[in-house]
Amino acid sequence: MSPEEPIATRVGERLARRRPGEPPLVLGLSGAQGSGKSTIAARLAARFGPSAILSLDDLYRTRADRQRLACDVHPLLATRGVPGTHDVPLGLGTIAAVLRGEPVPLPRFDKAIDDRAPVHTWPRAPRDCALLIFEGWCVGARAQDDQDLTWPINVLEAAEDPDGRWRRHVNTALATDYPALFASIDVLALLMPPDWPTVLRWRTEQERALVRTHGHGAGVMNAAQLARFVSHYERLTRHIWCEMPARADLCLPLAADRSLLRA
Template sequence: MSNPAARNAIAQHVEDWISTAITVAPAGHIPLLFLSGAQGSGKSTALRQAAASLTAPVAIASLDDFYLTRTARAHLANTISPLLATRGPPGTHDLPLLRATLASLRAASDRSATSIPVFDKLADDRAASSAWRVFQGRPAAIVIEGWLMGALPDATAPSSAPLNEVEAQDPAGTWRRFQEEALAGGYARLWDEADGFFHILAPGFDTVLGWRLEQEASLWQARGTPMPEDRRAWAARFIQYYERITRRMLEGGRRPGTDLLIDGNRCGLPPPP
């Protein structure tokens, strides 16, 4: 199980990072910050705790809440690759919606109410707008967290040998090429707008499955229902969609920023010598 004290330790690092960005920002400028971390690394919890501890108003959101709708992903699956029906990889996010939300937050006044989308992961679709979160006022900073924030593209990925069973279903590299082109395009342009990156670095990809299972169990617990046994197999396969780029980011394929190494219990580690 996760360690609340360790989560708090991560949150303190994130809080300091946000606070510094606000302090050094030019007058009138709202810093845009991106927080990355593998699935289940504790980034969402750390960000919520950090934002709650700051006296300045900080607008936070998850890249996950900007997934394309199920219908939009079905269209990609039918026209490009069946693997694109599964949310998560580059190209399955609604970047125009994200940009519109960022623009609204940047233009907000002290009296504004800005809607922020919500994605229902168990329904695998965007929630109705009536269920979206609302940020009140003008933010001192905007922080978006997500597993791939700052990920760099790799043009050789489409022709590389498959890493797992999911990639084996992409023998021509069509799905991987679509992701790399997305990373080199819309995502790169989004990264260019950042005022800073913070990367929570897992000890290795093998740790991610255990974290993802904890995350899945929490989603079901929130609904008052035990996690079905078949969801374990589902989670093990689901993280294969993320494996290549997660490994790349852990190996240095990410935009430069503040790095926090953590262990399997999500405790911060000293930097390597």
């Protein structure tokens, strides 16, 4: 069974109760890299129109902005992905406009060049949108307790963040800036991979697809680079797996082939 089905059931029930003129329903779709969020979001958007999709990945700060963060705060912030590397005001403004029913441009980030796509290429949300799907690897996440940041969780943190300065910056950003970004979510669905090694395998499959589409651009990574890249996400991903299931509207455990283990 596809994890799309229980999500579609919940969304359909909520949309059936939506009155004309009400703001769109906001579905938060959270899941680790490669778990199928984009595919599920596209299918749901086609199923429940008029709909719009906003990906947290499309809200990344520009490459130049992240280079400045790397110089001013910590070198690891040059890598896109963790809280603190997103343009939160851009996300807030986009979501607010969609909620007002405006045909606002939806940001897009080009991972092949590791930078924001030109504004003229951004699609627009439909006017009077009924469903906004906000998807991303840490959508709806909450910050960790300070004491949980003491020890490194992997080789990357031990070697490149031994004093915890990077992970504390990430956690502070998540605690202070991101709650407003997630506040509009009406239904939160969490996709749960079977384990951490599966995340790397799925992310590797994504990278191969990127190469087939774009070739070997600046943002395309080899196996060693991918392993290091996903290590940036391991801490918060594991925290999400522990913390979010108790409060998500839907928690959907996935098998290795991304099928639903149980409803």
